[in-house]
Amino acid sequence: xxxxxxxxxxxxxxxxxxxxxxxxxxxxxxxxxxxxxxxxxxxxxxxxxxxxxxxxxxxxxxxxxxxxxxxxxxxxxxxxxxxxxxxxxxxxxxxxxxxxxxxxxxxxxxxxxxxxxxxxxxxxxxxxxxxxxxxxxxxxxxx
Amino acid sequence: xxxxxxxxxxxxxxxxxxxxxxxxxxxxxxxxxxxxxxxxxxxxxxxxxxxxxxxxxxxxxxxxxxxxxxxxxxxxxxxxxxxxxxxxxxxxxxxxxxxxxxxxxxxxxxxxxxxxxxxxxxxxxxxxxxxxxxxxxxxxxxxxxxxxxxxxxxxxxxxxxxxxxxxxxxxxxxxxxxxxxxxxxxxxxxxxxxxxxxxxxxxxxxxxxxxxxxxxxxxxxxxxxxxxxxxxxxxxxxxxxxxxxxxxxxxxxxxxxxxxxxxxxxxxxxxxxxxxxxxxxxxxxxxxx
Numbered sequence: 001x002x003x004x005x006x007x008x009x010x011x012x013x014x015x016x017x018x019x020x021x022x023x024x025x026x027x028x029x030x031x032x033x034x035x036x037x038x039x040x041x042x043x044x045x046x047x048x049x050x051x052x053x054x055x056x057x058x059x060x061x062x063x064x065x066x067x068x069x070x071x072x073x074x075x076x077x078x079x080x081x082x083x084x085x086x087x088x089x090x091x092x093x094x095x096x097x098x099x100x101x102x103x104x105x106x107x108x109x110x111x112x113x114x115x116x117x118x119x120x121x122x123x124x125x126x127x128x129x130x131x132x133x134x135x136x137x138x139x140x141x142x143x
Numbered sequence: 144x145x146x147x148x149x150x151x152x153x154x155x156x157x158x159x160x161x162x163x164x165x166x167x168x169x170x171x172x173x174x175x176x177x178x179x180x181x182x183x184x185x186x187x188x189x190x191x192x193x194x195x196x197x198x199x200x201x202x203x204x205x206x207x208x209x210x211x212x213x214x215x216x217x218x219x220x221x222x223x224x225x226x227x228x229x230x231x232x233x234x235x236x237x238x239x240x241x242x243x244x245x246x247x248x249x250x251x252x253x254x255x256x257x258x259x260x261x262x263x264x265x266x267x268x269x270x271x272x273x274x275x276x277x278x279x280x281x282x283x284x285x286x287x288x289x290x291x292x293x294x295x296x297x298x299x300x301x302x303x304x305x306x307x308x309x310x311x312x313x314x315x316x317x318x319x320x321x322x323x324x325x326x327x328x329x330x331x332x333x334x335x336x337x338x339x340x341x342x343x344x345x346x347x348x349x350x351x352x353x354x355x356x357x358x359x360x361x362x363x364x365x366x367x368x369x370x371x372x373x374x375x376x377x378x379x380x381x382x383x384x385x386x387x388x389x390x391x392x393x394x395x396x397x398x399x400x401x402x403x404x405x406x407x408x409x410x411x412x413x414x415x416x417x418x419x420x421x422x423x424x425x426x427x428x429x430x431x432x
Contacts (some may be wrong), residue, residue, distance in 0.1 A: 013192055015399055073361075080361045087179040087301060088395045089357040089365075129397070131192035133161075133185045 004032035004140045012127035012134055016064050020055050021136060022122045025108075026115065028138040035113045037142015042105040044137065047095035047129040049102025054120040067128075071097045095129035102126055110142055149200030151423035152398055154330060154355040154390025156217070157204040157226060161186045163218045173215035177269065178207070179302035180395060187226075190393065191233065197391075197399040201235065201423075203261065205294070208239035209269045224258045235427070236260040237294055242279045243272055251282060255289050261430060262292025262328075267309030268300040274314050283318060287325040290430050297340070298331030298356055312340040319347035326426065328388065331356035332369050344383060351426065352383070354405065354418065355390030362396060362404035371408055384414045388423050 006028045010019065025041055043050050053059070077093035106123060109116040117123075125136055157163065161184045164170050174180050194202055204226060207217040220238040227236045238254040240247050242265055254260045263286065267274055274295065286293050297312045312333035319327055328351045333340035335358070344350050357365045370379045370387075379387065391401040405419055 011186065011188055011192070014196060015397075074363065077361070080364070082301065082358070084301075085181060087175075087181045089361075091357065091361045091396070091400060131189055131196055133183075133189055 001037070001141060002032070002034050002143060004028070004034065006031070006138050008136045008138060010125060010134045010136060012130035012132055014127065015130050016067065017127040017130055018060050018063055019125045019127070020122050021125045022115070022117070024136075025123055025138055029110060029113065029115065029140055032140040034110065034140045034142045037110045037140065039108045039110055039115065040105060040137075040139040040141070041108070041123055042137045042139065043125065043135070044104075045099075045134055047092055047099050048104075048134055049099050049126040049128060050104060050106050050136070051102050051124050051126065052106050052108075052117070052121050053124065055122040055124075063126075067098045067101070071101070092129045098128045102128075110140065147200050147420070147424060149198045150389060150402060150419040151201045151203070151427075152194065152197075152199045152391050152393070153203045153328070153388040153423050154353045155190070155202045155204050155393045155398075156395070157206065157223050158217050159184045159394040160190065160218075163222050163226075166222060167216070167218055169215070170218055173209070173213065173217050177209060177213045177215045177302070178217055182394065185394070191230075193393065193398045194233065197402040199391075199398055199402065200233075202233060202393075203237055203390075203423075204234050205237050205264045206239040207264060207266055207269050208241050209266075211241050211243065212271045213269070220254065220258060220260075223260075227258075235432070237262050237264050237292065239264045240282075241270060242282050243270075243276070247282055248285055251285055251289075251291075255291055260291070261427065261432065262286070262294055262326075264294045264296070266296035267314075268296055268302075268305040268307065271306060273309055275317060283322045283325060287322045292326050292328055292426075292430065294328045294330065294353075296331075297329045297333040298336070299334060299358060311336045312343050315350065316343045316346065319343065319350050323347070323349055325349060326351065326429075328353060330390065331358075331392075334358050334369060337369055337375075341378060341382075344386060348386075351386045351388055351422070353388045353390035355392035355396075355401070357392075357396050357401075362400045363407055366401075366404040366408055371410060376410060380411055380414050384411075384417050385422055385425075387418045388426070389419045
């Protein structure tokens with residue numbers, strides 16, 4: 001079985017931002033030369049997320065609005081205190097919780113060099129505490 | 144500066160920037176062990192995007208000269224100058240000197256004549272000096288004569304290896320009285336010595352304070368604590384509305400979170416604009432910049 005891992009840097013622009021990375025993933029798959037297998041798209045960030053859904057502009061706004069509605073920034077978060085290991089105050093519990101709700105990876109099957117996504121499915125990276133420099137790990141496994 | 148429509152962030156530490164770390168490898172150790180920030184350096188473009196996100200049009204970048212005590216320049220006046228020169232529309236600089244160095248005066252003159260910085264940042268905690276040490280009087284005199292700002296680090300230093308005994312704003316009162324034409328700016332609202340800060344600012348019209356620092360919770364919670372709760376709202380609106388300056392202390396805190404905190408405060412909207420923008424513009428113009 002072959003494997004290829006690429007670590008792709010993304011610089012985000014907003015505090016909450018949903019970025020379609022499907023074509024970026026396709027390019028990594030092409031470079032890998034692997035035709036059949038699995039693609040694991042993963043983020044190591046605890047205030048970011050990866051998910052699959054439809055890329056429609058109204059829906060993208062809804063995702064952002066509902067993330068903010070379900071997990072508001074103002075609340076009595078126990079996380080919000082000085083973090084000695086970071087040397088700064090932790091003030092983003094809401095970003096961590098939104099990240100847990102979205103999840104940190106998706107696995108997409110690969111067949112004949114094509115991602116087996118549904119017609120409306122796209123792969124999204126979500127910035128939840130930006131702007132920042134972020135990294136997405138794209139792992140292609142197969143033959 | 145007069146065409147500025149956005150906000151001014153009066154307290155940005157120009158460290159934790161990838162491009163600067165690559166030019167000064169010692170900087171990473173200094174950031175972690177002395178400045179005491181353990182998050183990843185980010186590219187300069189992230190600072191610029193953070194400013195855009197927060198509607199901040201001008202950022203005042205600081206250096207800290209801690210060579211004598213810690214062998215650290217964070218990041219160094221030259222590097223600040225390069226950043227300011229390359230992005231004049233975005234940044235202005237506040238340099239740093241070791242006030243106890245025998246070259247203090249010549250270094251100070253360089254800040255003014257070569258770098259055209261707004262002023263100097265001195266930290267009794269990082270640089271381990273007593274602001275009332277008479278060796279510093281010539282520094283204060285030159286600052287006063289040159290119409291440069293003196294920014295003092297006051298308030299709690301998080302790194303518990305640094306001394307705290309000179310961080311209470313009260314220590315500035317004698318300096319402000321003796322050099323009453325020198326504009327002195329105190330960081331972090333002197334937290335936790337907020338009432339002491341009030342005492343110094345009430346008595347000395349040449350003293351300003353920056354709202355930087357988050358100590359007691361989220362940025363909004365902390366800004367409410369220091370600017371609104373109890374009698375602080377009256378003080379903010381009636382006594383200090385023209386001498387408070389917005390500062391984020393990026394990268395210690397994201398700029399938009401601090402702006403958001405001020406924007407949502409239950410204080411008069413013109414006072415908010417004074418804090419976020421007008422006071423800084425007036426102050427910078429008064430220096431002839």
